[in-house]
Amino acid sequence: MKDSDIEDAVARVLSGYTGAAAPAPGASSPTAPSHKPSIEGCVWEATKPADPMDDIIGGILTRALSERNCSCCKTGDCKGATGCLSISDAEAVELGDGIFETMDAAINAAAEAQKKYLFCSMADRKRFVDGIRSIFTDPAILERISRLTVEQTGMGNVEHKIIKNRLAAENSPGIEDLVTEAQSGDDGLTLVELSPYGVIGAITPTTNPTETIICNGIGMLAAGNAAVFSPHPRARGVSLLAIKLINRKLAALGAPANLVVTVQAPSIENTNAMMAHPKVRMLVATGGPAIVRTVMSTGKKAIGAGAGNPPVVVDETADIPKAALDIVNGASFDHNMPCIAEKEAIVVTQVADFLISEMCRNGAYLVKDPAVIAKLEARVLTEKGGPKTDCVGKSAVWLLDQVGVKVGPEVRLVLMEATKDHPFVQEELMMPILPLVRVPDVDEAIDLAVDLEHGNRHTAIMHSTNVRKLTKMAKLIQTTIFVKNGPSYAGIGVGGEGYTTFTIAGPTGEGLTSARSFARRRKCVMVEALNVR
Ligand code: NAD
Incomplete structure (x- = not known):
């Protein structure tokens, strides 16, 4: 390729940057000007560049830009490849990156994010979910969150927690779980689609703190929701770290900010505030009988995953x-x-x-x-x-x-x-x-x-x-x-x-929850048309 061709390609790709933060390498290439513009919350559209060379050049530029803009390590040691995931234990519990001072602020931010998320494509959802998977399949991060959980809760075994966290990241269903039904006949075409609830309040246990955040996070985002987590106070540090890592990664991928949030000081009072908040449309409690009973008595749509004695x-x-x-x-x-x-x-x-x-x-x-x-x-x-x-x-x-x-x-x-x-x-x-x-x-x-x-x-x-x-x-x-x-x-x-x-x-009958458990069945009816049989 001639120098002039490379210069042209660089100019084409750069003109696609709209001033927003660069996406991480591996994310879809920035949108070239000739393509569909970004809509509402989604900064990076998964559209194909006009010239394949744009893809290659775009990848190089993206990496360079995200390294240069690295806000946490400054040196680029984090490679930008995982969206600056080098977060210290102390930094993990600071405000920002999805961590809010009050439950009200966290829920309002999540509601705002979810409105923008409605306008992201299914391809974008998949990218964001894959981004979450990539964080928690990184061996160093897996080892760290598993070790921190054992240190902070005083419970469990690091090697087994690594297996559980990896399993949650790799094997929790994503958007493929949302299957559309169609019925057609003389009266037209009807679709039954799986639509988001909106903002979901998720209460997580001390026994599987990060596993539940990863698994619920993947399922809830795949189904188009925003998630507000209420972690067990005993697992606070590592739960906030997991949520912050998700936010950093999602930001690097161009997702609407604050799709996954929590409060700086999780407590029973904050859990109660979350359950009572009018913008929280669904509650998911993973824990013992008390919290399952509580969510089921709120009057909201609730999923209760309670105790066993197998x-x-x-x-x-x-x-x-x-x-x-x-x-x-x-x-x-x-x-x-x-x-x-x-x-x-x-x-x-x-x-x-x-x-x-x-x-x-x-x-x-x-x-x-x-x-x-x-x-x-x-x-x-x-x-x-x-x-x-x-x-x-x-x-x-x-x-x-x-x-x-x-x-x-x-x-x-x-x-x-x-x-x-x-x-x-x-x-x-x-x-x-x-x-x-x-x-x-x-x-x-x-x-x-x-x-x-x-x-x-x-x-x-x-x-x-x-x-x-x-x-x-x-x-x-x-x-x-x-x-x-x-x-x-x-x-x-x-x-x-x-x-x-x-x-x-x-207790509430959903059994093995997955993305479809966090979605509502909605009917879309086209009358007297689109039946082509
Ligand atoms: P827990 O019930 O003590 O706590 C679970 C969560 O609920 C925590 O975030 C806690 O802060 C909150 N909570 C508890 N009582 C509350 C109340 N009255 N008001 C507001 N918030 C409240 O349980 P745990 O010790 O963290 O976890 C162990 C229990 O969870 C076991 O019984 C286990 O079988 C069950 N569990 C079930 C599943 C499942 O999928 N069914 C998965 C993991 C754990």
């Missing part, structure tokens, strides 16, 4: 060594904090001893001494019989140490036998202690599992090769997730088919 049933037809390994893996994943994790085992007596010995070969530690069990109960349970917060999400090694038992890091799960009315069986502990209840046969195991699931309609697991009994349990227990012959986490896409969600809405 039973795992093992019958005499199961592959016992595999079942033992799967149960230890599932029940120790992120120190048993996932709401889907095996919380109690119900085992047919005929295979119970074999299962226990296989579990112990795979990282379980069987506590048999009644005195140690009594100490464990006293240490981890409150007076009301629920889990003590300082024990939730701790490791098996730590829990055993608390009651004077020293074990090596190979121990991942505390196992004990119990009767069905023991609090460890009845309560959702969210720590790697698995009580095992013996039952005479599989039918009794299924009945007990239904009882212990407490009607949450959340998750259940069964190890069996008897398809009739697998079907019977699936029908009777009515859980959103039913895993057969695998660890519980296969139900959220780790080693099991299907998409990922960290908001499993049993």
Whole structure:
């Protein structure tokens, strides 16, 4: 290519810049003047440049401009490629980049952003969602948010949080989840489209803080909404960091500012203010029974993703060594904090001893001494019989140490036998202690599992090769997730088919939430035309 051709291409591309911040490399090229102008909120339209060379030159210029304009590292070390994502822990909780002083200000900004977002194309939505995915699939960012979560909440396991965060980023459905229906006939053509609610208020748990922000953020934005997050105060720093990273990235991609927002000091008062705000059209609560009840009683459209107490049933037809390994893996994943994790085992007596010995070969530690069990109960349970917060999400090694038992890091799960009315069986502990209840046969195991699931309609697991009994349990227990012959986490896409969600809405019936759960079905009717059959 001649110098004059390059100069021409540079001039053409530069004339497409309208004075707004340059998009990150990898984003669509800036709009050339001959193309459709940017509409309302969308600074960068995903239109094709007239000359392919514009694309190449545009990429180089974009990179240069965004490096030069880098507001955080100044040096360009962040490469601009991820939209300046080098944010210190202290900077993460400062105002700006989606962090507001009051809930009212945050919601007003989100409402403003959503109005502009209505005029962005589906291609733009996809770019923004892909941008969010790219932040949280970066290994350094994944490691950082996972480590910070464990440090700040005092719960869980960094390696497992990396898996969960990556899963949320890669496997939460995007715009492809929004499928339009069409009906045509003598009276014309009708479309049923999935439209945004507007501003959604999302309450996130301390057990999966960033996973839920990533997963909800992707789904809510894919469906055309703006999201106002109300994180658990215990996970404040890392939640605000995740929201700020999303804002920086979206800004670099030319999205309307403040599509994903929160407040500087999350609190129950701020959550209440969010729920009551007239501009919040939908509420999504991922947490325990109290917050799910609260959102359901607001009178607004609400999705409630509440507590579980997932039973795992093992019958005499199961592959016992595999079942033992799967149960230890599932029940120790992120120190048993996932709401889907095996919380109690119900085992047919005929295979119970074999299962226990296989579990112990795979990282379980069987506590048999009644005195140690009594100490464990006293240490981890409150007076009301629920889990003590300082024990939730701790490791098996730590829990055993608390009651004077020293074990090596190979121990991942505390196992004990119990009767069905023991609090460890009845309560959702969210720590790697698995009580095992013996039952005479599989039918009794299924009945007990239904009882212990407490009607949450959340998750259940069964190890069996008897398809009739697998079907019977699936029908009777009515859980959103039913895993057969695998660890519980296969139900959220780790080693099991299907998409990922960290908001499993049993109480309100959406089940496995995704972009379409955050959209309204709207009918568009063209009368007496466009039927071409
Ligand atoms: P939590 O109920 O204590 O807190 C969840 C969120 O709700 C937090 O942001 C908290 O600040 C807020 N909140 C709680 N009570 C409130 C009230 N009265 N008013 C206003 N805000 C309130 O739960 P957690 O300890 O963070 O998370 C663990 C629970 O969440 C477990 O029961 C677990 O099973 C459940 N969970 C469910 C899912 C699911 O998809 N179904 C996913 C993750 C966690």
